[in-house]
Amino acid sequence: KSAVTVTNLHYTYPNTTTEALAGVSLTIQEQDFVAIVGQTGSGKSTLVSLIDGLIQPDSGQLNIAGMTIDATAKASQLSKIHHHVGFVFQFPEQQLFAETVAEDIAFGPHNLGWSEEKIQVAIDRALMMVGLPLELKSRSPFALSGGQMRRVAIAGVLAMKPSILILDEPTAGLDTQATNELLTLIKKLNDNGTTIIMVTHQMEQVASYANRVIAMNKGTIIADTTPQQLFSHP
Ligand code: ADP
Ligand code: ADP
Numbered sequence: 569k570s571a572v573t574v575t576n577l578h579y580t581y582p583n584t585t586t587e588a589l590a591g592v593s594l595t596i597q598e599q600d601f602v603a604i605v606g607q608t609g610s611g612k613s614t615l616v617s618l619i620d621g622l623i624q625p626d627s628g629q630l631n632i633a634g635m636t637i638d639a640t641a642k643a644s645q646l647s648k649i650h651h652h653v654g655f656v657f658q659f660p661e662q663q664l665f666a667e668t669v670a671e672d673i674a675f676g677p678h679n680l681g682w683s684e685e686k687i688q689v690a691i692d693r694a695l696m697m698v699g700l701p702l703e704l705k706s707r708s709p710f711a712l713s714g715g716q717m718r719r720v721a722i723a724g725v726l727a728m729k730p731s732i733l734i735l736d737e738p739t740a741g742l743d744t745q746a747t748n749e750l751l752t753l754i755k756k757l758n759d760n761g762t763t764i765i766m767v768t769h770q771m772e773q774v775a776s777y778a779n780r781v782i783a784m785n786k787g788t789i790i791a792d793t794t795p796q797q798l799f800s801h802p
Pocket of ligand 2: 620647649650651653654655676679728
């Protein structure tokens with residue numbers, strides 16, 4: 569089953585002249601773990617921002633969770649995407665803000681209008697998913713290690729139970745051990761049914777975790793293949 573379909577998407581940022589996305593079409597299946605690769609400025613962030621409804625296409629369309637988003641979609645329609653898609657920004661720990669870990673994780677579910685009871689259950693579940701002990705709930709997020717802070721930030725996204733998870737360079741700045749732990753966690757989420765879309769620069773991550781690699785250049789997709797194909801040398 570397809571999770572996301574984009575059809576001939578075009579996007580140009582305000583006050584710029586070059587298209588950041590110059591006609592992208594793509595179908596992502598529910599069980600996919602997609603790695604998006606390409607040089608800086610190739611359009612990776614723009615593509616995932618469109619999939620998350622953070623920006624609206626100039627033309628073309630996005631089909632996600634039974635919704636169709638195009639240039640005429642209303643803002644309220646775009647923000648409904650957040651009920652289905654979780655977005656882990658680059659260095660997500662920089663967006664931690666609350667006095668306790670629990671409050672920080674509660675922020676997203678609270679925005680979605682969930683009951684306090686449902687939120688408390690979601691916090692515990694999310695902490696377990698990222699492999700952090702529940703004792704951390706009452707601690708300050710700022711007293712944790714870098715790897716733990718990042719997990720708390722990711723737990724805040726997972727608490728909203730997204731069926732599609734987008735991660736922008738999720739392991740940037742982490743040491744080898746924290747990187748491997750985080751990728752193993754992401755792979756487990758994928759095995760349990762979450763669609764993963766991960767922007768990355770690290771080819772070893774592509775090879776070991778993704779089932780599909782999309783390479784971008786100048787706002788277009790120049791390859792859409794398996795890691796095996798990409799790394800095989802004839
Ligand atoms: P990547 O994620 O692959 O580095 P981006 O999607 O960020 O690429 O960028 C695609 C193009 O859009 C680049 O030419 C970039 O300079 C431009 N761009 C990205 N963000 C903005 C912005 N906020 N305002 C104007 N131009 C932007
Ligand atoms: P508004 O209606 O004011 O635009 P939203 O309901 O869209 O606000 O929620 C914005 C906040 O929700 C963000 O600050 C972010 O923390 C959180 N959020 C939840 N899901 C997402 C998502 N998929 N992408 C971006 N932000 C999200």
